[in-house]
Amino acid sequence: MQDTQQRFKKRGVDYDVSEVMFGLPREYYQSEAIYQEELEKIFYQRWILACREEEVPEPGDYLTVPVGEESIIVVRDEQGQIHAHFNVCRHRGTRICMEEKGQFASGFIQCPYHAWRYKLDGHLKAAPLMKDAPGFQKTDNPLFSAHVGLWGGFVFINLAEEPAPFEDEMGALFGKFEDWKLPELRIAHQLSYTLSCNWKLILQNYQECYHCPGVHPLLSRWTPFRSAVHDCFDGAVIGGYMEMSEPGGSMTMDGKAAAPPVCNVSGDDLQRVHYYSVFPSLLLSPHPDFVLYHRIRSVAVGQIRNDCFFLLHPDVIGEPKHMERFQSAIEFWDMTNRQDWRVCEQMQLGLTSRRFERGRYSPQEDMLYALDKEVLKALGHVLPE
Numbered sequence: 116m117q118d119t120q121q122r123f124k125k126r127g128v129d130y131d132v133s134e135v136m137f138g139l140p141r142e143y144y145q146s147e148a149i150y151q152e153e154l155e156k157i158f159y160q161r162w163i164l165a166c167r168e169e170e171v172p173e174p175g176d177y178l179t180v181p182v183g184e185e186s187i188i189v190v191r192d193e194q195g196q197i198h199a200h201f202n203v204c205r206h207r208g209t210r211i212c213m214e215e216k217g218q219f220a221s222g223f224i225q226c227p228y229h230a231w232r233y234k235l236d237g238h239l240k241a242a243p244l245m246k247d248a249p250g251f252q253k254t255d256n257p258l259f260s261a262h263v264g265l266w267g268g269f270v271f272i273n274l275a276e277e278p279a280p281f282e283d284e285m286g287a288l289f290g291k292f293e294d295w296k297l298p299e300l301r302i303a304h305q306l307s308y309t310l311s312c313n314w315k316l317i318l319q320n321y322q323e324c325y326h327c328p329g330v331h332p333l334l335s336r337w338t339p340f341r342s343a344v345h346d347c348f349d350g351a352v353i354g355g356y357m358e359m360s361e362p363g364g365s366m367t368m369d370g371k372a373a374a375p376p377v378c379n380v381s382g383d384d385l386q387r388v389h390y391y392s393v394f395p396s397l398l399l400s401p402h403p404d405f406v407l408y409h410r411i412r413s414v415a416v417g418q419i420r421n422d423c424f425f426l427l428h429p430d431v432i433g434e435p436k437h438m439e440r441f442q443s444a445i446e447f448w449d450m451t452n453r454q455d456w457r458v459c460e461q462m463q464l465g466l467t468s469r470r471f472e473r474g475r476y477s478p479q480e481d482m483l484y485a486l487d488k489e490v491l492k493a494l495g496h497v498l499p500e
Contacts, residue, residue, distance in 0.1 A: 136476035136484040140498070141466045143490070144313040150416035154183040157395055157493045161351065162264055162271040162284050164397040164410050165189050167424075169268065169301055171197060175219040175235065179212050180272065181412060187261050187272055188212055190219065192235035199261035199272045200224070205239065206231050206256075224258070233258050267297035269397070287352035288393070292401050294379040300406060300426040303438070304445055308421045310456050312463035314395065314413040317421065318486055320455050321390060321398045321409075322354065325479035330454050333447070337361060337370045338388060340479075347391065348485050354391030354399075362386070365404050366447055373444035374404040374431050394489055405444060417463055423452060473498075 143149055165180045166189060177190040179202055186202035188211070202210055204226040211226050219225075223240060224233040232241040237258035245251045264271040264281030266288055271281065282289070310317070320326070324340035338357040345355035361370040366388055376385060380403050391399045398409035406426040413419050425445065431437045465471065476484055491498065 136481065137473045138476055138483065139315075139487050139490070140473050141468070141471045144315065144463060144466045145416065147416055149494075150313075152494055153413075153490075156495070157490070158183045158274075158413065159185070160273075160275045160278065161395060161493070162273045162278070162281060163395070164393070165199065165270045165272045166410075167268055167302060168197065168265070168270055168298070170216075171270075173218075175222055176216075177212065177219060178216045179214065181414075182272075182274060183413070185274060186210060186212075187274070188224070188258075189263075189270060189272065190224070190235050193222070196236070197263055197265070197270055198236055199263050200233075200237050200258040201261065201274075203259065204228065204231055205258065206242070267292065268300065269297075284351045285393070287347050287350060288391075291391075292389075294377075294381065294384065295401050295406060296378040296428075297406065297426070299378065299428065301429050301432060302424050303405070303427040303432050303441065304425040306423040306445070306449055306452065308423070308452065308456060309414075310419050310421060310460060311417055312419065312456075312459045313417055314411055314419050315486070315490065316459045316462055317409075317411055317419060317455075318392050318395070318398070319480075319483045320459050322392055322482035322486060323480045324357070325477055326458065330458055331451055333368075334366070334451055337364065337366055343479075345482060348482070350489070351394040352391060353394070353482055353485050353489075354389065356387040356389045359386050359388060365402050365444065366451075367443035368447050369443060371443075372404045373441045374427060374437050376403050377401075377405065377428060380404075392486070394486070402444075405441070407448060421452075421456075423448065 159182070163182055165187070166178050170178055171189060171191045174191055174193045177188055180187045180189055188200045188202050189197065191197050202212055204211055206226065206229055209226050209228040211224060219235065222235065224235065230243055231239065234240050237260050239253040239256045242253060242256070262273040262278050264273065264285065266285060324343055327335045327340040338359055342358040343355060347353045347355065359365070363372060363385065364370045365372045367373050385403045389401045393399060396411045398411065400407040408424050410422045411419055
């Protein structure tokens with residue numbers, strides 16, 4: 116324990132690793148009642164990753180984003196501004212869009228039931244025959260809108276009526292990763308998974324490498340698990356980086372770079388892979404040669420959808436020789452992801468046992484303890500000592 120305390124102190128982390136750390140009780144991964152509370156107090160109140168700006172590139176392009184039991188339309192208007200609207204007509208509540216993505220070719224959002232028509236910014240344009248309804252005003256009936264926050268080419272949405280300011284909740288990200296020029300990068304590849312586990316298990320798995328020697332032998336070869344440095348411990352953004360053992364390397368099947376360094380990445384960052392979780396829906400991992408991110412969408416108390424994206428500069432995407440080489444990174448992370456998903460699903464199964472209560476965290480799992488405290492804070496729960 117003394118060695119661990121010195122290690123954290125040397126890295127400038129103000130964290131008392133002598134604190135006794137226990138995980139959450141099993142009910143936080145199994146209880147439908149707690150899950151419904153998480154929907155109300157976390158997913159409907161916090162900033163959620165929706166998409167990349169490039170996924171709605173032209174006016175009228177849209178995506179539908181599931182958030183718990185809600186559906187949100189993310190659309191770009193004629194002025195290039197991105198909006199988020201609840202996917203529900205103001206007339207009688209019909210769900211307007213059923214497709215995951217599309218294009219409002221007419222320049223309007225139209226309900227398929229009674230043809231109420233809305234501008235892309237959500238204002239009601241036409242409501243057939245409603246001019247005879249006493250006191251009806253189109254200005255009183257825009258689409259219900261969600262809030263939009265933009266950072267690094269990512270689009271975040273918040274369903275709360277009065278959310279915490281985006282800058283306050285995501286402030287730890289601002290100024291980070293400037294050398295990667297994230298807004299200029301584009302999606303080069305996507306992997307999608309459906310997992311039978313609670314959403315918190317994925318965030319926890321991502322933020323510790325205590326499991327790496329046994330679960331990820333190849334990853335542990337390229338990034339020794341004791342090399343982790345953490346610089347964000349509180350709030351929506353937590354994480355840090357790990358040192359890579361292969362000079363000029365990356366996280367690939369052979370440990371060598373998959374592409375040229377991203378934009379202006381240089382110096383120490385050429386030997387580091389960063390891991391940040393942005394509570395509750397984004398896992399962000401800038402590498403020297405690409406950016407990997409996971410978009411976490413909770414489907415049920417024991418099920419999630421995880422979309423894993425790889426970002427590269429357009430110049431790299433346009434070069435077949437680079438993309439051929441990049442397959443090594445895709446293969447590596449698909450293998451590593453599946454190794455993680457297997458143990459997370461096994462943990463979900465184990466947590467069905469009524470004998471399990473609360474497990475003791477190791478010093479290597481301090482970030483999980485921070486995540487747990489963020490969950491409890493959001494829910495307003497206090498666990499007994």
